[in-house]
Amino acid sequence: MxxxxxxxxxxxxxxxxxxxxxxxxxxxxxxxxxxxxxxxxxxxxxxxxxxxxxxxxxxxxxxxxxxxxxxxxxxxxxxxxxxxxxxxxxxxxxxxxxxxxxxxxxEQGPDPKILDELLAQRPEEEDFDEIEDFDAAIQAWDERWDTLVFAPERTxxxxxxxxxxxxxxxxxxxxxxxxxxxxxxxxxxxxxxxxxxxxxxxxxxxxxxxxxxxxxxx
The missing domain is CATH 3.40.1580.10 (SMI1/KNR4-like)
Structure with a gap:
C-alpha cells in the first residue's frame, strides 16, 4: 500500500x-x-x-x-x-x-426526526419583543442542540x-x-x-x- x-x-x-x-x-x-x-x-x-x-x-x-x-x-x-x-x-x-x-x-447519529423537531423549534428573532428575550431563548436552544449533536460519543x-x-x-x-x-x-x-x-x-x-x-x- x-x-x-x-x-x-x-x-x-x-x-x-x-x-x-x-x-x-x-x-x-x-x-x-x-x-x-x-x-x-x-x-x-x-x-x-x-x-x-x-x-x-x-x-x-x-x-x-x-x-x-x-x-x-x-x-x-x-x-x-x-x-x-x-x-x-x-x-x-x-x-x-x-x-x-x-x-x-x-452507525448512525441522532434520530433525524428528533433533529428535525429541534430545528423546527429554533427561536426566530421576529417572535420576540425584546432582543434580550430572543438572546436567552437562542442560547437555551443552542445548548440543547449542542448536547444532542456534539456529544463526545457521536464522534x-x-x-x-x-x-x-x-x-x-x-x-x-x-x-x-x-x-x-x-x-x-x-x-x-x-x-x-x-x-x-x-x-x-x-x-x-x-x-x-x-x-x-x-x-x-x-
Missing part, C-alpha cells in the same frame, strides 16, 4: 514551487508546507497511546509522505508529540476525544483531519465499520455528520487526498 504514495510528496513540493498561493483554495493557510513523515517507532508509539491501529492508507501516508501539512481545504492536520503525548493539532482538532478512538464510530473512533473554514471540518474514521472513510461535519450549519461519497461510494483517505492533489495540479 505504500506504493500508492510514491511521488506524492514530490508532487506537492512541485506545486508549492509553481503555483501562486492564492490559486488553490486553502493554500494561503497551509502554504504548501509538508511536515516530515513519522518514523516507524513514532507511529508505533502513537498507535500505542491511542490504543488502535490507524487505517492503512492514512498510516502509510504518515510514514511515506508527511505527518501533516499541505492538503485538502486548509491542510491536513499534523499529528505531533507534545510533552510526550501524541495529538492532532488544528482548528477543531480537540473536538475528537482521544480516549474514545478505539471505540467504534456510531467516537474518529479524528478531525482538516477544516474548511466557518467551523466546517472533515473527519477520518479510524474504528468501526466505517474505518478509513472521510465524513463531512456541517454541524455548525445545523447539518449532521455525513459520509463523503464519490459515485455513491464512500471516499477513503487516499481518494480524499489524491483527489485534492489531482485537482490542484489541474
Amino acid at each position: 505504500a506504493n500508492q504514495w510514491m511521488g506524492t510528496r514530490e508532487r506537492v513540493v512541485a506545486l508549492g514551487a509553481q503555483s501562486p498561493r492564492s490559486e488553490v483554495f486553502g493554500a494561503l493557510g497551509h502554504q504548501w508546507v509538508l511536515e516530515e513523515p513519522l518514523t516507524a517507532d513514532e507511529l508505533a508509539e502513537l498507535e500505542g497511546q491511542i490504543g488502535v491501529r490507524l487505517p492503512e492508507e492514512y498510516r502509510t501516508f504518515l510514514l511515506h509522505v508527511a505527518a501533516g501539512g499541505a492538503g485538502p481545504a486548509y491542510g491536513l492536520f499534523p499529528v505531533r508529540r507534545i510533552q510526550g503525548r501524541w495529538r492532532w493539532e488544528g482548528d477543531g482538532a480537540d473536538l475528537a476525544d482521544l480516549t474514545l478512538l478505539a471505540e467504534p464510530f456510531p 467516537a473512533g474518529a479524528i478531525v483531519i482538516s477544516h474548511l473554514g466557518c467551523a466546517l471540518r472533515d473527519w477520518l474514521i479510524i474504528s468501526g465499520s466505517h474505518r478509513g472513510t472521510i465524513w463531512s461535519d456541517g454541524r455548525a450549519d445545523d447539518v449532521d455528520l455525513t459520509p463523503l461519497l464519490d459515485d455513491g461510494k464512500p471516499v477513503t483517505f487516499a481518494r480524499w487526498y489524491t483527489g485534492w492533489l489531482d485537482q490542484a495540479e489541474r
